[in-house]
Each structure stands twice: as C-alpha cells, then as structure tokens.
Amino acid sequence: MSIWEKLLQIDRRIIYLLVFLAAIIPFLFPAGLEVNTTREVQSIYDFIENLAPGTPILLAADYDPQTQAENGPQAQAVLRHMFKKDLRVVIMTLSQDGAALAEMFSNSVAREYQKRRWEDYTYLGYKPYPSIIILSLGQDFRISYPRDYYNRKLDDIPMMQDIRNLDDVAAVIEIGGGNVCHMWLTYAHERYKVPLALGVTAVSGPQYYPFLQSGQLFGLLGGLKGAAEYETLMDGEYTRLDLPRKAIQGMNVQNFVHVLIVILTVVGNVAFFAIRRRERRAS
Amino acid sequence: MKRRVPMLIVSITGFLLTIQYFSPHPASEMFYNNALDWLVIIGIFAMPLGIYSMVRIQFHKVIRRSTGWGYSVIALISLFTMLGLGYTDKCLENGTFFMKLFEYVYIPIQATMFSLLAFYIASAAYRAFRARNLLATIVLTSAVIVMLGRVPIGWAIHPLIPWLADWIMNNPNMAAQRAITIGLGLGAASTAMKIVLGIERSYMGME
Numbered sequence: 001m002s003i004w005e006k007l008l009q010i011d012r013r014i015i016y017l018l019v020f021l022a023a024i025i026p027f028l029f030p031a032g033l034e035v036n037t038t039r040e041v042q043s044i045y046d047f048i049e050n051l052a053p054g055t056p057i058l059l060a061a062d063y064d065p066q067t068q069a070e071n072g073p074q075a076q077a078v079l080r081h082m083f084k085k086d087l088r089v090v091i092m093t094l095s096q097d098g099a100a101l102a103e104m105f106s107n108s109v110a111r112e113y114q115k116r117r118w119e120d121y122t123y124l125g126y127k128p129y130p131s132i133i134i135l136s137l138g139q140d141f142r143i144s145y146p147r148d149y150y151n152r153k154l155d156d157i158p159m160m161q162d163i164r165n166l167d168d169v170a171a172v173i174e175i176g177g178g179n180v181c182h183m184w185l186t187y188a189h190e191r192y193k194v195p196l197a198l199g200v201t202a203v204s205g206p207q208y209y210p211f212l213q214s215g216q217l218f219g220l221l222g223g224l225k226g227a228a229e230y231e232t233l234m235d236g237e238y239t240r241l242d243l244p245r246k247a248i249q250g251m252n253v254q255n256f257v258h259v260l261i262v263i264l265t266v267v268g269n270v271a272f273f274a275i276r277r278r279e280r281r282a283s
Numbered sequence: 284m285k286r287r288v289p290m291l292i293v294s295i296t297g298f299l300l301t302i303q304y305f306s307p308h309p310a311s312e313m314f315y316n317n318a319l320d321w322l323v324i325i326g327i328f329a330m331p332l333g334i335y336s337m338v339r340i341q342f343h344k345v346i347r348r349s350t351g352w353g354y355s356v357i358a359l360i361s362l363f364t365m366l367g368l369g370y371t372d373k374c375l376e377n378g379t380f381f382m383k384l385f386e387y388v389y390i391p392i393q394a395t396m397f398s399l400l401a402f403y404i405a406s407a408a409y410r411a412f413r414a415r416n417l418l419a420t421i422v423l424t425s426a427v428i429v430m431l432g433r434v435p436i437g438w439a440i441h442p443l444i445p446w447l448a449d450w451i452m453n454n455p456n457m458a459a460q461r462a463i464t465i466g467l468g469l470g471a472a473s474t475a476m477k478i479v480l481g482i483e484r485s486y487m488g489m490e
C-alpha cells in the first residue's frame with residue numbers, strides 16, 4: 001500500500017482529533033485577526049442607528065439551543081444596539097425550545113443597560129404555530145399574546161399602549177435557525193410590509209441572498225461571522241461595558257477549523273490524483 | 284359523505300381565504316380574524332395528539348422490549364418529569380429545578396448534537412470532496428474560497444478572497460437560490476390549488 005493510499009484510508013478518529021484540537025487551540029492562543037464588515041450587516045446597524053429613541057421595534061428570537069452558538073451572539077449584539085439607542089423593544093419567540101433562552105438573554109442584556117421590563121422592553125414569550133402567530137401579529141399582538149411571558153396583560157403594559165400590530169413597529173429583526181425565517185418573509189413582510197432583517201445560521205445564510213437583492217430584506221446576519229461583524233461595529237459599546245466579544249472569540253475557532261477543512265480537502269485531492277495517475281500508468 | 288364534507292370544507296375555506304387576501308373590505312377582515320382564531324384553536328388540538336402518539340409508541344417499545352427500549356424509558360421519564368415540573372406557575376423563574384434541567388441538561392445536549400456536524404463535515408470533506416470533473420472542481424474551488432472568505436484569515440491571506448466569496452454568494456449562489464425558490468413557490472402554489480380543487484387528496488389518506 002502506497003503512502004497516498006494509506007493517507008486516504010486514515011482512521012476518521014484522527015480527523016476528529018484534528019478538528020477537536022483546531023477547536024481547542026484558538027481558545028488558548030487567540031489569533032486576534034480583524035473582522036471585516038459586509039454591506040448586509042452594516043445596513044442593519046445603520047437602520048437601528050438611525051431610529052429615534054423610543055421607537056418600537058420587534059426582536060424575534062426564534063432559535064433553539066442547537067443554533068445558540070451562532071444565533072445567540074447575533075441576538076445579544078442586536079439587542080445591545082437597540083438598548084443603546086433607547087428603543088422600545090418587543091421580544092418574542094416562535095421556537096418551543098427558545099422561550100427560556102430568549103428570556104435569559106433579554107433579561108441579562110437589559111440589566112447591562114439598566115432597562116426596565118414593561119417600560120423599555122417586553123418579553124412576550126413563546127406561542128406555537130409560527131405562521132398563524134405571525135399572521136395574527138399583523139392584526140393585533142393581543143390575538144396571540146393577550147398576556148406576556150410573565151402573565152401580565154398586554155393592555156396593562158405601559159410600553160405596549162401604542163403598539164397594536166406590526167404597523168406600529170419600525171422593523172422586525174428575526175434571529176432564527178429554521179424555516180421560520182421564510183414565514184416572517186411571507187407572512188410579515190409580504191403581507192404587512194413591515195421592514196425585515198434576518199439573523200440566520202451560516203448553513204442557511206446563502207438561501208436568503210435573493211431576498212436581500214430584491215429588497216425584501218434590508219439586512220442579513222449570516223452565522224457567527226455576521227454576529228462578529230456586528231460586535232465589531234459595536235466595539236465601543238463592548239469596551240465601555242467590558243463585555244466578552246463571544247462571536248469574535250468564536251471566529252478564532254472558525255478560522256482554525258475552516259483552514260483545517262481546506263487542508264484536509266487539498267490533501268485528500270492530492271492523494272486521490274496521485275493514486276489515479278499511478279493506476280493510469282499501470283494500465 | 285365522510286370524504287365529501289372535509290373536502291368541501293377545505294375547498295370553501297381555500298377559496299374564501301384566497302379571495303380575502305386581495306380584499307380590504309371590513310367583512311373580509313372579519314372573516315380573516317375569525318379564520319386566525321380557528322387556526323389557533325385547531326392547531327392546539329395537534330399538541331395532545333402528538334404527545335399521545337409519542338407516549339403510545341414509546342410505551343409499546345418498552346412493553347415489547349424492542350431494540351433500544353431503554354431509550355424509550357428515558358424518553359418517557361424525561362417527558363413526564365418536564366411536564367410535571369413545568370406545570371407550576373413559577374417553573375420559569377431562574378434557579379428552579381425545571382430551569383436547571385433546561386439550562387444544564389437540555390441546552391448542552393442540543394448544542395452537542397449540532398456541534399457534531401463539524402466533525403462529520405471535516406471527515407466527509409477529506410473522503411468525498413473530489414475534483415473528479417469540471418463541475419466538481421468548480422464546486423470544490425467555490426467551497427474553498429467561501430470557507431476562507433467567511434473567516435478573518437481569508438482577509439489576512441489576501442483581500443481578494445473575501446471579495447471573491449462575496450461575489451460567489453451574491454451572484455452564482457443567488458441565481459441558483461432564486462431558481463430553487465421560484466420552483467418551490469410554483470410547486471407550493473400548484474399543490475395548494477390541487478388541494479382546494481379536490482384533485483390532491485393524499486392529506487386525507489386517499490390516493
């Protein structure tokens with residue numbers, strides 16, 4: 001057996017070990033490379049930056065623990081920006097596993113900015129059947145959410161007094177990992193014409209580019225890179241509050257793992273061609 | 284009768300909701316709001332059905348000692364534990380046992396499952412990602428450029444790499460995605476039309 005054949009038949013556990021090391025080493029020795037920002041992330045930042053204080057905005061945190069590593073930093077960065085701009089934030093989730101996650105991150109970010117529940121932000125919680133809920137939000141938030149997550153009537157919440165439906169919010173920022181993003185596009189943006197931006201996982205990011213070009217989305221956060229770009233744009237705020245830049249730290253890991261996958265692909269192809277060349281010569 | 288009535292309900296509702304979409308009349312709005320209420324009510328019925336179905340399947344596995352019946356026991360215990368703990372008003376407050384189970388058991392399990400993808404992708408890239416012909420080479424080259432262009436090291440190697448990655452995402456990728464989306468949209472619309480017209484009946488378990 002030649003060295004190339006041996007190389008191609010390498011035990012997959014060795015590859016797993018390499019991935020493991022590529023994921024661990026950057027935590028110990030961060031590369032600290034600069035994250036460049038893209039147009040689609042910058043446009044979300046600019047949109048929020050240009051809103052007047054007190055403007056209502058809806059943050060839909062429709063992700064679950066599976067995609068938390070990517071969607072979590074996105075949601076936190078965007079919410080920090082909203083609180084920094086003193087917007088009135090309505091937070092909700094259409095992911096059954098996301099209710100507790102959304103509550104945890106919204107309360108923790110609110111504490112950083114000393115924001116008061118029901119006055120500066122309201123967490124509506126989770127309701128099942130996303131498409132139905134999105135459609136009902138276009139009519140009245142109170143159809144699907146007569147009470148918020150803490151069982152307080154929406155009519156009794158001070159900041160919700162003048163927020164009845166999607167017409168009353170400046171935009172919807174949807175952070176999600178599944179097909180609920182498509183539902184927001186179809187049922188919220190197309191039906192009720194509310195400006196929409198998405199934060200999605202890196203895997204599902206490519207399918208939303210057509211909607212960016214058509215103007216149906218005004219921005220897109222793609223995976224951890226999108227979150228890292230947003231953290232870069234919010235750098236001053238992270239420094240001021242001495243907050244960990246989770247997405248930028250995560251990009252260090254992604255750097256190594258992506259490079260490892262590229263190296264593995266190249267090595268695999270070199271071995272493949274070397275074997276094929278030898279076989280052709282032999283025949 | 285058992286078949287005609289459900290089909291008639293589907294057809295009438297489908298037609299009315301299609302017409303409603305294009306009409307801003309108050310009667311149309313009222314119908315739409317009522318339809319939304321009905322959707323929520325009907326949707327809720329699916330939940331106990333799902334729980335019943337899950338319990339039944341897992342319970343039968345345990346009774347018959349089928350392969351992996353131990354996992355079914357864990358599934359049932361987990362289901363009823365979370366149901367029981369989640370029944371109180373205060374279960375969602377920080378520090379409760381329910382939240383601890385969610386935070387320290389459920390979240391890590393789910394995150395681990397998703398993280399395993401990285402290991403499989405690396406192994407698959409090594410074994411299966413081959414430049415066997417022109418099309419495969421184009422896919423391979425694009426993948427390498429996008430992988431490098433989407434992380435800061437791509438920029439550090441050469442600014443052209445992230446530029447190329449963006450170009451791939453905004454042009455060839457977008458064109459292909461648009462074609463897929465339009466195809467899916469047309470497929471969904473024609474299926475909906477077939478259901479409303481009673482041609483497609485597989486949703487009722489009919490051919």
